[in-house]
Amino acid sequence: MIVKFIARRLLASVIVVLGVTAVTLTLMDRTRGAYVPGLDLNPALRPEDIARLRADLGLDQPFYQWYVTWLWNVLHGDFGRSMIDGSPVLTHILERLPNTLELTLTAVVLGILISIPLGVIGALRRGSKTDHALTVFSVAGFAVPQFWLGLMLILVFSVTFEHYGWPWLPSGGVTSPFGGGDIGDRLLHLIMPATVLSFFYLSLWSRFTRSSMLEVLSQDYIRTARAKGMSERRVVYLHGLRNALIPLVTLIGLELPGLVSGGLIVEVVFSWPGLGRLAFERALQYDYTTVMGVVFFVTLLVVAGNLLADVLYAVLDPRIRYS
Amino acid sequence: MIDPGGITQLDLPGPAIEGEARRPAQSYWNESWERLRANRIGVFCGALILILALIAIAAPVFSQFVTHFDPARQHLSDNFRSPGHPYLLGTDELGRDTLTRLIYGGRVTLGVAFLTVALSLTLGTTVGLVAGYYGGWPDDILMRVVDVFLAIPAIFLFILMSILFRPNAITLAAIIASVGWGGVARLVRGEVLSVKQRDFILATRSIGARDLRLIFRHLLPNVLPVLIVAASLGVGQIILIEAALDFLGLGIQPPTASWGNMLTNAESYFFHSGWLVVFPGVTIFVTVLASNLFGNAVRDAFDPRLKAH
Amino acid sequence: MAQPLLEVHDLHTVFATKNGNVKAVDGVSLELNPGETLGIVGESGSGKSVTALSVMRLQRPGKIVGGSVIYKGRDLTKATEGEMREIRGQDIAMIFQDPMTSLNPVFRTGWQVAEPVRLHHGLDRAKAMAVAVSMLGRVGIPTPETRARDYPHQFSGGMRQRAMIAMGLTTTPKVLIADEPTTALDVTIQAQILDLLRHVNRDFGTATILITHNLGVVAGMCERVMVMYAGRVVESGPTVDVFAHPKHPYTWSLLRSIPRLDAERHEPLKPIDGLPPDLIDLPSGCAFHPRCQFKVERCSRDTPVLNRVGETQLAACWVTQSGVELKGA
Numbered sequence: 019m020i021v022k023f024i025a026r027r028l029l030a031s032v033i034v035v036l037g038v039t040a041v042t043l044t045l046m047d048r049t050r051g052a053y054v055p056g057l058d059l060n061p062a063l064r065p066e067d068i069a070r071l072r073a074d075l076g077l078d079q080p081f082y083q084w085y086v087t088w089l090w091n092v093l094h095g096d097f098g099r100s101m102i103d104g105s106p107v108l109t110h111i112l113e114r115l116p117n118t119l120e121l122t123l124t125a126v127v128l129g130i131l132i133s134i135p136l137g138v139i140g141a142l143r144r145g146s147k148t149d150h151a152l153t154v155f156s157v158a159g160f161a162v163p164q165f166w167l168g169l170m171l172i173l174v175f176s177v178t179f180e181h182y183g184w185p186w187l188p189s190g191g192v193t194s195p196f197g198g199g200d201i202g203d204r205l206l207h208l209i210m211p212a213t214v215l216s217f218f219y220l221s222l223w224s225r226f227t228r229s230s231m232l233e234v235l236s237q238d239y240i241r242t243a244r245a246k247g248m249s250e251r252r253v254v255y256l257h258g259l260r261n262a263l264i265p266l267v268t269l270i271g272l273e274l275p276g277l278v279s280g281g282l283i284v285e286v287v288f289s290w291p292g293l294g295r296l297a298f299e300r301a302l303q304y305d306y307t308t309v310m311g312v313v314f315f316v317t318l319l320v321v322a323g324n325l326l327a328d329v330l331y332a333v334l335d336p337r338i339r340y341s
Numbered sequence: 342m343i344d345p346g347g348i349t350q351l352d353l354p355g356p357a358i359e360g361e362a363r364r365p366a367q368s369y370w371n372e373s374w375e376r377l378r379a380n381r382i383g384v385f386c387g388a389l390i391l392i393l394a395l396i397a398i399a400a401p402v403f404s405q406f407v408t409h410f411d412p413a414r415q416h417l418s419d420n421f422r423s424p425g426h427p428y429l430l431g432t433d434e435l436g437r438d439t440l441t442r443l444i445y446g447g448r449v450t451l452g453v454a455f456l457t458v459a460l461s462l463t464l465g466t467t468v469g470l471v472a473g474y475y476g477g478w479p480d481d482i483l484m485r486v487v488d489v490f491l492a493i494p495a496i497f498l499f500i501l502m503s504i505l506f507r508p509n510a511i512t513l514a515a516i517i518a519s520v521g522w523g524g525v526a527r528l529v530r531g532e533v534l535s536v537k538q539r540d541f542i543l544a545t546r547s548i549g550a551r552d553l554r555l556i557f558r559h560l561l562p563n564v565l566p567v568l569i570v571a572a573s574l575g576v577g578q579i580i581l582i583e584a585a586l587d588f589l590g591l592g593i594q595p596p597t598a599s600w601g602n603m604l605t606n607a608e609s610y611f612f613h614s615g616w617l618v619v620f621p622g623v624t625i626f627v628t629v630l631a632s633n634l635f636g637n638a639v640r641d642a643f644d645p646r647l648k649a650h
Numbered sequence: 651m652a653q654p655l656l657e658v659h660d661l662h663t664v665f666a667t668k669n670g671n672v673k674a675v676d677g678v679s680l681e682l683n684p685g686e687t688l689g690i691v692g693e694s695g696s697g698k699s700v701t702a703l704s705v706m707r708l709q710r711p712g713k714i715v716g717g718s719v720i721y722k723g724r725d726l727t728k729a730t731e732g733e734m735r736e737i738r739g740q741d742i743a744m745i746f747q748d749p750m751t752s753l754n755p756v757f758r759t760g761w762q763v764a765e766p767v768r769l770h771h772g773l774d775r776a777k778a779m780a781v782a783v784s785m786l787g788r789v790g791i792p793t794p795e796t797r798a799r800d801y802p803h804q805f806s807g808g809m810r811q812r813a814m815i816a817m818g819l820t821t822t823p824k825v826l827i828a829d830e831p832t833t834a835l836d837v838t839i840q841a842q843i844l845d846l847l848r849h850v851n852r853d854f855g856t857a858t859i860l861i862t863h864n865l866g867v868v869a870g871m872c873e874r875v876m877v878m879y880a881g882r883v884v885e886s887g888p889t890v891d892v893f894a895h896p897k898h899p900y901t902w903s904l905l906r907s908i909p910r911l912d913a914e915r916h917e918p919l920k921p922i923d924g925l926p927p928d929l930i931d932l933p934s935g936c937a938f939h940p941r942c943q944f945k946v947e948r949c950s951r952d953t954p955v956l957n958r959v960g961e962t963q964l965a966a967c968w969v970t971q972s973g974v975e976l977k978g979a
Binding site: 237238239241242243244245246247248249250257260261264334335336337340 | 748754756765803
Binding site: 030033034035037038040041042045046157158160161162163164165166169170172173177181275276278279280282283286294297298301302304306309310312313316317320321324 | 486491492493496497498503504505584589590607626629634
């Protein structure tokens, strides 16, 4: 049963990925004509060489042929070469991937760990001052521009603190350039970017948990649970929360593209060497192939993440598993 | 004992809704409007947005009579002035008046935001209506396309598009809308599907109404509330995205002022000219907050699903 | 005469709304003896469910503002929450109307059925599950060992309700309150469930309160019946007597409004005029008087008190208490 469900989702994911390639390549089609591979490296290329290089890469072919060639290459792990220095795009991607994963996963975990308790508190103390305060906080959290929050945090905790001689947080990079690299150092570097990235989602997820909890707590089976004479804690946390978390999984899955997008901004503000910053830097240098490769790869990640969320959802909700 | 035999429904009279006879009949729109007007926070925020929009539209008037500055005009000897007289909110690194730039920036940001919402709604609604109404393979195909656009992390797509098409305000709106329409389409499709089930659609069909008429005169008005809610909630997000793109240098380019690009270089000047970072950021925050709160109020007033008597 | 198992005296439960206080239960008294079946009959909004919930102190967000509920010598309205938790599911069990929504969808059925006996009797998982499986078998679910591992949505409606009943019985409670147990079920399944409840009452000796809006259900199942209207008890007595000669105009009108197989074919149905009252703003005097065809002047002034009318019945009606026979056009 669950296998069928996963198979269906997998198929849908594959179709989406193919669609993404179609969209990105259609966009990239505009630049194909002008691309001269390796020109930066060797300005003395003869026209015949250029023609040969272009033919190798299939740059003069009709669109669909080029599309197929590109797809074929990608399936073999060849994401093309940077237009700046000819280095393989995949290498850059794989270099930066762990950093992006580190940042994104930390932000997600942080977000979940904070928003679930906040949401539950808001639901249990509905209408109270605490609840109102939490609501205000989350409404405000929605409105803060991520990049600005990042800037302000850096300015306060890095620049100002350092200026006054207080212990300060590093403003960029994954580790300290000199003598860093241990776990403590990495953590220090991770705090601010992860906080900024998760900030927006804290607001969203805590409100969502709250309303999900409220809805669950008004269900008949909660009344039944109380009628069976169990403690309120058991009713709320075992019978209630277990149900309330299911839609949250779906929500997080849906928010993955946004999370990765936000990740790019955070990476740029905090000079975090991840995929987002790679795309951004290369975009400024008009390195189309790299940007395209990254966009495709990142979308793959998002789709995979979504698939994971779907699987988790099926695991948590028996109505999906056995139907 | 009375033999129940085959138990027929010897039911007592069913529930009549308490006190229903007393409430005067009101159209959905009137009712929703009244609810909106009763929401003080919503009204306040709505008014605030309106004021901001008016100021933005009347930017030249403002700069002439209130601030007396031109947004692009540089007063190089007066750079990094703190807020005071005559530069009410200070100046930036090139001596341009911050307040004036904020006002003109509002034009850009709000203009792009509203345009994006308009584009996004138009495209999304059309797709959603068609997909929901016709169902079958048009629905499948359209929804796959929507899935594709929703799967790509937006900023990445924007970066790609920004370097391919050098954006001005209008193309920027088109770029941002090119991702946003997906969510609208899904929403509209969902509403159409649920409205489609209702009997009045069947009834209208049975008297021979044609597809187009059905879509426009019957489906669309029922879908409108959800659209209104989505639009009001979405404006805030779009402003944030637009500001982020400008900040990254991929949107509106200087010297045209926008709230986002006013922050691009501000970081390096924080120490001596902190207001350069604070003012544009706070402006964005307040605008988005007001827009979100207004959107919440609109949703509370107009969402048909929340109408519990 | 044995001591009543459960006594409710002049219970008042109120819900605060922005339009005013809804008097959902407005002075209800009842008695339940060991092993007997009592039916509570009324329309939606008559207060029958809230009465039951109030007994269990599950009436939130409503508030019990008056009266008492005596069980085993204790007033439950004044018991602590901890004491109530001991009683719920163990002494007094309640099953609800819609088994699909009343069972938690993410836990296996057997686990849920075993939960009360695990919590109240401290049994370990295996023993509790054994009790649950055995009870599932006794309520008529075939192959209970396998079915216990199924989730609620994998059961049919009737089987689900049987599972709910099993869930209420594992701790062998003294009182079983069934709130509209057959309303959400097909007619043929209804008969089976009622049968089951009858067996349970007989075999286990569990006193049963059956709440319903269906007079036929009461007729087939309950020794005594209590009719509620607008949060008040308007009539009570042995079911046979109440149905044969109702002593309250409401009961009387109800019995006459039901389509009967032996009626003349051309006779129009006789519905009760008017609408049920607003529980925030009840009519003065007798709550039923605006719709009553027997009313006299006193009915709009003084609220009738439940008093003996006839040998075995109680009715809250000035008219019948003064000896008038209910006969009509």
